[in-house]
Amino acid sequence: DWTPVVKYVCELEGDREKWAEKEEKLRNKVKQVLKCDVSKSSVLGPVSLPQADCLLSTLCLEAACKDLTSYRAALKNISSLLKPGGHLVMMTVLKETYYIVGQKRFSCLYLEKESVVEALSEAGFEVQCVTVMPKRSESTFSDFEAVQSLVACKQPAE
Numbered sequence: 001d002w003t004p005v006v007k008y009v010c011e012l013e014g015d016r017e018k019w020a021e022k023e024e025k026l027r028n029k030v031k032q033v034l035k036c037d038v039s040k041s042s043v044l045g046p047v048s049l050p051q052a053d054c055l056l057s058t059l060c061l062e063a064a065c066k067d068l069t070s071y072r073a074a075l076k077n078i079s080s081l082l083k084p085g086g087h088l089v090m091m092t093v094l095k096e097t098y099y100i101v102g103q104k105r106f107s108c109l110y111l112e113k114e115s116v117v118e119a120l121s122e123a124g125f126e127v128q129c130v131t132v133m134p135k136r137s138e139s140t141f142s143d144f145e146a147v148q149s150l151v152a153c154k155q156p157a158e
């Protein structure tokens with residue numbers, strides 16, 4: 001569901017119409033929705049897809065992983081979906097320990113910018129750009145401190 005992210009970005013950018021248009025355009029491009037488990041080496045289970053040019057992951061790995069070891073493993077697992085030279089576009093919350101959706105509270109892996117960048121490098125990515133946007137106002141649904149967006153290129157195997 002893209003809505004929370006798109007809404008969040010709208011709040012940051014203050015340009016709701018532009019982002020609603022982008023959301024619609026993106027939704028129209030979706031051909032198929034598949035189940036994915038980033039903790040498995042075959043993240044798509046029995047489904048096999050050609051490696052992609054670009055992979056987008058938003059606010060997912062820190063919610064899916066309980067520690068840095070499983071976070072590093074998850075990066076390696078999702079990397080298998082990308083062509084060498086392909087790009088991972090990833091949005092991560094920093095210094096978050098929980099978030100709330102409706103009445104439910106979820107735990108989150110506490111991450112700092114450096115640990116994400118190091119984990120990417122160890123998983124065979126070259127980080128090409130990183131932007132950190134500090135939280136602008138207090139949140140009632142999470143204790144995150146910032147949102148980090150980055151682009152990383154999968155390096156060819158040596």
Ligand SMILES: C[S@@+](CC[C@H](N)C(=O)[O-])C[C@H]1O[C@@H](n2cnc3c(N)ncnc32)[C@H](O)[C@@H]1O
Nearest residue numbers: 001002004005036037038039058059060063064
């Ligand atoms: C904070 S939500 C983010 C949802 C959405 N990507 C977004 O940006 O709004 C975290 C997501 O991680 C997913 N998740 C949790 N464990 C996972 C796993 N092992 N593999 C893949 N996704 C997982 C949850 O289902 C949930 O949709």
